[in-house]
Amino acid sequence: MNDRLGERIKRLRRKANLTQSELAGALHVSPALISAYELGERTPSLKILMGLADIFQVSTDYLLGITSSPLHGMDTLSYEETLAVQAFIEMMRGGQKGKV
Numbered sequence: 001m002n003d004r005l006g007e008r009i010k011r012l013r014r015k016a017n018l019t020q021s022e023l024a025g026a027l028h029v030s031p032a033l034i035s036a037y038e039l040g041e042r043t044p045s046l047k048i049l050m051g052l053a054d055i056f057q058v059s060t061d062y063l064l065g066i067t068s069s070p071l072h073g074m075d076t077l078s079y080e081e082t083l084a085v086q087a088f089i090e091m092m093r094g095g096q097k098g099k100v
Helices: 003-015 020-027 030-040 046-056 060-064 079-092
Strands: none
Touching: 003 030, 003 046, 003 060, 020 030, 020 046, 030 046
């Protein structure tokens, strides 16, 4: 498995201020399985991958390392356009930094 997936799951989980146990509960799996995903020891099923994408509000392509942007369709934007979209998202969230 691509280690990028495990790294991204871990980074997104931490950014969302979730423990492995909390993420496991949301996905109806064991915390040990979340740890195995993050360590690259196991590969999530399609159902779990889709659940992760939904929880973290990112694309499955981002989780798999196919795209570098967590948001759908952002790969074609310039750096400045990407920053503007991110600023807009933060504004819509009420400036709640650190939330996924």
